[in-house]
Amino acid sequence: MIRRIATHLQRLAHRVWRVSRRAVLALMAPVLALVFSIAMSSVFLLLADASPLEAYSQMWSYGTRSDSLVSMVNRAVPLYMSALAVAVGMKMGLLNIGVEGQYRIAAVAAAAVGSWIVLPAPLHVAVIIITAAVAGMAWITIPTVLKVTRGVHEVISTIMMNFISIGLTAWLLANWLDSRESSSDLLLATDYIPESGRFPNLNWLIELFGVELRAGTNLHGFVVVAALIGVGFYIVIWRTRFGFDLRAAGINRQAALVSGVDSKAMVAKVLLISGALAGLVGISQMLGSFYRYTVDFPAQLGFTGIAVALLGRNHPAGIAIGALLFGFMERSAQILDLEGIPKEIVTIMQGIIVISVVVAYELVRRWREAQAQREVSREMPEATQSTTEGLPA
């Protein structure tokens, strides 16, 4: 009896050790990358005649203020959506570089529809969100059709669509949606979305914890929708047959084909989903603070999303961490200009993080692969006996 309990405990301990080691391993790569990029950025700061220590401590004390934290989340949400849009494609080996164009088109469409119709509050918001998703999906339809029928590579076609979308949104805004009444108004913008179409903020949630927010600070409510979409993303990709087909096609396209996955249909579905997610990138800010589309609507979110997806290894939890990290860095960089330190240092830092994280993931992956093999052959030598005979034919 006692022996049984002992073996049970032993097994449990072994399992805990394994799980915790896996967690450490998973975090090792990004942490290493972060440390490396801080070191590299320090070099650049020194070259720019600034004290790295001073810069980092300024960033930290400014970045951890309550209003900065709210801003961090607000900045993270669009990056999160953008990275999810990229990640769903990457899971199947498709690279949608057109998130940039898709979200811009979607934002214009959402602003146009949102300011034009009037509906009861929840319905109004829902219609705007759906409009954005559909518009993003519509914009990726052309690359999708080209890919499926003509084999045109999605990277090329979505990049091209980005240029078209930048031109098209500018033209729509100037010629059809311009709400300016006199030419002395400098800011080119659509009409405002009425109150019923705006997403209520979550400031009450923060105030619940007794934190006083500065005036004008406003935690975008869309963060809740984004979190739900992240959970949905996880469930669909890792828990459904559809997700299995998708991942199988991403890992080994030929094996997936042989197993019965219809490659073309799958490509089409995944690209359309990616486009729909991309359509939601601008919605958080639009319904949370802008309430309209303007010429200075946030840009580059689509491209940054690719970096965040890489950082988060195409997993919604990893992407959340990556998006928050980027959000934090962007917010805390705002203080640097006041201190006479070029805030572009943060862009360099982000770049180094992404590059080094990719390298670190690969190193850790190889190490783990060897580790797994060692473990298997320790537990059961005959399982791996002939792995050295080279690849099978």
Add this chain to the structure above:
Amino acid sequence: MTPTPAVELRGITKRFPGVIANHDVDLTVSRGEIHAIVGENGAGKSTLMKILYGMQRPDEGTITVEGDRIDLKSPTDAIEAGIGMVHQHFMLADNLTVLENVILGAETRKGPLLDLAEARRRITELSDTYGFRLDPDRLVEELGVGERQRIEILKVLFRGARILILDEPTAVLVPQEVDELFRNLRGLRDEGVTMLFISHKLDEVLSIADTVTVIRGGTTVTTVDPADVTARDLAELMVGSELPTPETRESTVTDVVQLEVAGLTVRDATGRTAIDDIGFSVRRGEIVGIAGVEGNGQHDLINALLGLVPLDSGRIVLGGVDITHHSTRRRRESGMGYIPQDRHREGLLLPEPLWENAMLGHQRTVPFARGPWIDAKGAKERTETILRSFDVRAPGVGIPAHALSGGNQQKLIVGREMTASPTLLIAAHPTRGIDIGAQAAVWEELRVARAAGLAVLLVSADLEELIGLSDTLHVIYGGRLVAELDPAAVTAPELGSHMTGAGKGAA
């Protein structure tokens, strides 16, 4: 006094994460001999040869070439020491000439310019000396397999090699081409070239080798004179126990036609006819073998049956249902099992756990799925059953597929297809690149399934396997079925001559 051996390996040991590939290998190769290295898959032959060719560095032990101890850091070092490797898979550029292929990477120069005249002179000289009969100006794409192999050998000689490593050189050849290769090798030997001949085809080894060294479990077991041993002796030395054969027993063929193929024609992307008007049928309880030299349309035929390529014309009927226009998924789910020829390319998701690999191809059916959801619990239980009943050696269903050996991966695939109770099994080279134990297990599974009424289409290049297992044998050549043979009456050389298209007269 004995002359200095060409190659001497002492106490070579090589470890990989989790496995010892070679330990305490001792090998002495005399100058000007053909020294065969035999051993089953996984015995460590390839690793040993990679060490000798500088592709892997040993953890322990010494390498002595022509009396000098050397340290091989890369194939460049090996080539410098006069060692050349003829790979099993040809590495030739099809759109270049023989001459261009031979000099690629070892160009003769005159100042900054290529010295083609000098290269041509040397190639012609080598080709004449060894009776290679190669025209330096022919395009490689116009040449046959045997000639391509001679180019590979010529490439190595051109770089000054006096010691050749031949890694399963006969794997891609039919018997007639093997004879020609052996003539060339004997010519090389007479000119003083030393050869290490790796193979597991024992009859060939006995006919060509001057000395045979047997490797088992990563180490050299013994060295024998081929005159003193039989193929059976060698096989038992290799395995350390008795040898399995692919023989099937009594016929279990029924009258029920499970697969009927008629007039199947497929063109590839370039418009070339890949398979041409193929028709055959497979009955329940029957194994139909398709024999052929690789690249004669076998793969296109399989792709057509699986629905992976559009048909030009033809009809496929499975179990009485016309499936010509069905999707791959529908075909698989109506009972078409598939053991792919390349398990890494078509059969597995290597980084994923075994239980997800066991689902592949059956991911929409119970117990792997319930409605739109994956049933992880059901899938894991089923995977455990597969591991148990098909003797897949793995410590758990959660480990990634890449951690298993080739033989265990193959047994997993066979188990996955068999457990799904297929009505037709397409088995493409089901025992390629796996060890003898696993090979015997796969053959046994095919026999059991056949006895239980399964219809099997066996595509293979292993003549023994084809003759031993098949009830009916078709030969595919140039995309057409050119002969139907009775496996009980045909011999391997006869089958081989059909496979070269020399066909009708010879048999």
